[in-house]
Each structure stands twice: as C-alpha cells, then as structure tokens.
Amino acid sequence: MREAARRARAIGVTEDGDRQVPDSAYLRYVALGDSQTEGLGDGDDVRGLRGWADRLAEQLARSSPDLVYANLAVRGRLAGQVRAEQLEPALALRPDLVTVVAGVNDVLRPRFDADEVVAHLDAMFAALTAQGARVATLTFPDVARMTPLARPIGHRVLALNDGIRVAARRHGVVVAETSHHPVVTDPRLWSADRLHAAPLGHARIAAAVAQALDLPGSDDSWTRPLPADLSAPSGLRAVRAELRWAGSFLGPWIARRVRGRSSGDGRTAKRPVLLPVTVPAEDLS
Structure with a gap:
C-alpha cells in the first residue's frame, strides 16, 4: 500500500484518481550491463564514475523526486555474466524501469556467437x-567507422544489433x-581508448x-552532429594516431585476453542497492 501511494504521488494521481501528468514517472530504476553502464569514460575510479545510466537517473529524478x-x-562482463550475476539481484529490487x-x-572476443x-x-x-x-536497451555503433583496425568485426556488431531488435520486439x-545516427561515431564522443564513451558521449x-x-523534456537533439572538427588528424597524422592507439589500448587489451584476465576481475557493482538520486546543482531550476 505504501509503495502504491508513493507511485501515485510520483505520477500525479489525485485522491479522486485523476492523472495529472503522463505515466512517465518511475520510482525504482535499475541498470544492468558492463563498463559503459558502469560509467567508464565519465569520471574515474578516484573521483567516481557518472556515466549515461547515472545521467538518465538524474533526468528521471527531475520529474520523479x-x-x-x-x-x-x-566492467568487462560478457552478456552471459550479466545474466548470471545481475538478473536475480535486479529482480529482487522490484524495479519499474530497467x-x-x-x-x-x-x-x-575471438569467439563470438550472436545467437548465444x-x-x-x-x-x-x-x-x-x-x-x-x-x-x-540500445543498439551499438559500427566500430569500423571509429577505427579502421576494427573493420574485421564490423559484421558482428550488425548481427548483434539485429538480434537485439528481434528480442526487444518479442x-x-x-x-x-x-546505431542509425552518424554522430555516434564522432571521435569527440569517445574516450581515447575508443571503447568507452567520453562525458559528452555518455x-x-x-x-x-x-x-x-518519451521522458519529459526529451527530444532528438542528441542525434544532431557536432560542429566541424578542423583539428581532426588526416593523412600521415591519422596513421600515426592509429598506431598510438594500437600500442596504448589495443595491445594491452589483447594481452589481458591472452592471459584470461578482465578489467572487471575482483570488482563489484558501484551502486548495488536502491538509493535516492541527487540532481546536480546545475540541473536544478
């Protein structure tokens, strides 16, 4: 009864049962996933990670206090690990949005089975x-448009996106x-490792x-391209940038895979329980 009353207040239901605002307000939001949802690229492990899921929670909190x-x-979790480790805890939290x-x-990974x-x-x-x-959920950008070295796995992303759409419809x-919008592969939306979104990307x-x-205040402005980047490398500079990226990020990543290690080894969820959301001061009106 108490939970029902709180939800009624959040969505603007009067004592007479009249709805005052659309049923787009939520009381319990739970995010499942890997490093992108954890927030890598938006903050750090010392100051704390924000990330797109935190940012979405902040937007939800503006209309659902x-x-x-x-x-x-x-971070580092495969889809099967997300299911094995996060699904039951998520269900136990009784979310109304996930x-x-x-x-x-x-x-x-070297071996990839889209159906699995x-x-x-x-x-x-x-x-x-x-x-x-x-x-x-969401679909993923074509990684081949972000780095030429990723072209051999571009078809994997397309297969995964197709599967996501089918499962989602079901x-x-x-x-x-x-995945449909060119801006999502703009390098300015991505961290130096090209695997994790930068703050703007999140x-x-x-x-x-x-x-x-269809949250209040949402629109399609996120699809719009950024101003032209006149500082983007080209020619020999672009080749050198690719080589630096391979040495700084791709090489160490491959080495971890060969050793059977993951960036998420020994890590646990940053926010495993339901907690109130604080809206950043700059977002308060």
Missing part, C-alpha cells in the same frame, strides 16, 4: 518484463536506436534512452 536507483553493471545494455565485450549473446539478452528481457518492469522492450546516450522512453 521519489526515485531510487541502483546500478549493478560491472536498462539492459550488454554484448560489446562478447563482440570483441542474444539468447542471454532475450532471457533478461523476458524475466524483467514478466515481473512488470518497463525495459529499455518482449515489448524499448530500443534507443543509436550525455548523448542518456538523451537517446530518455527520448526512447
């Missing part, structure tokens, strides 16, 4: 929607179609999911 939010994502974003780590990855996502979609949660899951992901969920 009673919102509580948990982030179960852990985001599930996983599969990129699978794409980057999508099966894990499908199972999570099924369990969460069966419990009554609204679920949202369970009524909302999909933020980030902001755009949050805006994409907000629009897919």
Whole structure:
C-alpha cells in the first residue's frame, strides 16, 4: 500500500484518481550491463564514475523526486555474466524501469556467437518484463567507422544489433536506436581508448534512452552532429594516431585476453542497492 501511494504521488494521481501528468514517472530504476553502464569514460575510479545510466537517473529524478536507483553493471562482463550475476539481484529490487545494455565485450572476443549473446539478452528481457518492469536497451555503433583496425568485426556488431531488435520486439522492450545516427561515431564522443564513451558521449546516450522512453523534456537533439572538427588528424597524422592507439589500448587489451584476465576481475557493482538520486546543482531550476 505504501509503495502504491508513493507511485501515485510520483505520477500525479489525485485522491479522486485523476492523472495529472503522463505515466512517465518511475520510482525504482535499475541498470544492468558492463563498463559503459558502469560509467567508464565519465569520471574515474578516484573521483567516481557518472556515466549515461547515472545521467538518465538524474533526468528521471527531475520529474520523479521519489526515485531510487541502483546500478549493478560491472566492467568487462560478457552478456552471459550479466545474466548470471545481475538478473536475480535486479529482480529482487522490484524495479519499474530497467536498462539492459550488454554484448560489446562478447563482440570483441575471438569467439563470438550472436545467437548465444542474444539468447542471454532475450532471457533478461523476458524475466524483467514478466515481473512488470518497463525495459529499455540500445543498439551499438559500427566500430569500423571509429577505427579502421576494427573493420574485421564490423559484421558482428550488425548481427548483434539485429538480434537485439528481434528480442526487444518479442518482449515489448524499448530500443534507443543509436546505431542509425552518424554522430555516434564522432571521435569527440569517445574516450581515447575508443571503447568507452567520453562525458559528452555518455550525455548523448542518456538523451537517446530518455527520448526512447518519451521522458519529459526529451527530444532528438542528441542525434544532431557536432560542429566541424578542423583539428581532426588526416593523412600521415591519422596513421600515426592509429598506431598510438594500437600500442596504448589495443595491445594491452589483447594481452589481458591472452592471459584470461578482465578489467572487471575482483570488482563489484558501484551502486548495488536502491538509493535516492541527487540532481546536480546545475540541473536544478
């Protein structure tokens, strides 16, 4: 009864049962996933990570001040690990909104089975929607447009996106179609490692999911291109940049895979329980 009353207040239901605002307010948001949802690239492990899911929670809290939010994502997790480690804790939190974003780590592994990855996502979609949660996910950009060295796995991303769309339709899951828009591969939206979004990229992901969920104040401005980047390297400078990236990020990443290690070894979720959300001061009106 208490939870029902809190939700009624959050969505603007009067004592007479009249709805005052659209049913776009949520009380319990839980995020599942890997490093992108954990927030890598937006802050750091010393000052703390923000990330797109935190940013989405902040936007939700502006219209749902009673919102509580948990982030179960852990860097390096494969889709099967997200399902095995995060699904049951998420269900136990009884969320009314869940985001599930996983599969990129699978794409980057030597062995990739799109059907297997999508099966894990499908199972999570099924369990969460069966419990009554609204679920949202997103599609991924073509990594070959971000770095030429990734062209051999470009077809994997396309297969994963196709599978996500099919599974989402099956369970009524909302999909933020980030893959369709050229701006998502603009280098300025990505960290130096080209695997994790930069703060601007995380902001755009949050805006994409907000629009897919039709949240108050959301629109398609996240799809618009950035001003022309006159400082972008070209020719020999671009080749050198690729080589620096390979030595600084690709090489160490491959070495971890060969040793059977992950960046998430020994790590746990940064926000495993539902907590109130503080809206940043600059976002308060």
